Amino acid sequence: MTAPELTHPLPRTRRRLTPALRWWWMFQRISGVVLVALIFTHLFYNLILGGGVSQIDFGFVAGKWAAPLWQWWDFTMLVLAMLHGMNGMGYLINDYARSKRSRGILHILLGAATAVIIVLGTLVIFTFDPCPAGANPQNLNVPLCQELGKL
């Protein structure tokens, strides 16, 4: 048997990590930590404080989003979670998509889905009408709507 032919040690195409990719790498770690704090506070407030899980209904959400704190809280959670998830899925696509074409298509679909959800979610949070006209008052947050003069 002959000794194996040795390949030259530097044949591969070098693709250095660009500053943008490094930024995303850091973002993934930092957003992960921030999300843990945001999400657990969110869960604690919704599911354990007050009336527990049974308190959640239209009126409860209306009451929360009347306060800018919760609007911005939920907005931050939405954006961070979507970007964190998008970046993580993007890593998976890079690892597992076999052809350049399928990789490109999956990245475009992922970006589009992320953009749509962030835009829709933001719209809902900031243009939310707590007291839609003609709704059954049983389903509404009555004190809030009275305060707003809509009931």
Add this chain to the structure above:
Amino acid sequence: MTAVDDAPIAVDEVPTLTVTLRIRRMNPEGNADHAPGEDYWEEFQVEAHATDRLLDALHKVKWEQDGTLAFRRSCAHGVCGSDAMRINARNRLACKTLLKDLNPAKPILVEPIAGLPVEKDLIVDMEPFFASYRQIMPFLMTSGPTPERERLQTPAQRERFEDTTKCIMCAACTTACPVFWTDGQYFGPQAIIGAHRFIFDSRDEGQWDRLEILNDTAGVWKCRTTFNCTEACPRGIEVTKAISEVKRALNTGKI
């Protein structure tokens, strides 16, 4: 007083058991039942002692039942790193795996390590693995005149990279890595371990050349912190931790 062993154990008193080995085989030339290159499972039954290692059972198969079975081994004592294989779906060295630790009641699954091309039975082509290792330039790089005596180092400086010097290049870690399986470009944990051993060596001056090579989208950033490598390493090297140290050096610019 006489020094007498109270209860000498005769050799045959070690309990024997029958184990079934299910071996993943492939013959590039084919045989009577299988086409060339086809891979298939084959079962063998061997009589073994509970104190035997899987390597002993493989030897029994090869020496007494089927001489065509192909696997690598050299030292048979966990030193050379040539007999890494996938045993019951975990990468280990056959020579360091006792049969009694493998639940011999069930067939023991033996496969070649994953992610490298199989040449025959349990033998894989290690060249892609070694090519990655060569890329990180695994040799001492210094400047200035060579000192007449050895290059000195304090115990603390040595401690810094002690763990990664223990690597025996068995490829158990790299072939346990899901990113290595999917993406042929990834260096794999072992090459990063090999670089770590020099990057954190106070006598070496090539740190930034090596870090530059690892600072590649297919380099250290492909690591997803799965910990499969740490779990697989038969030398108990904290592979994932060493990889994180390389990432930290790249992120902070400090070694």
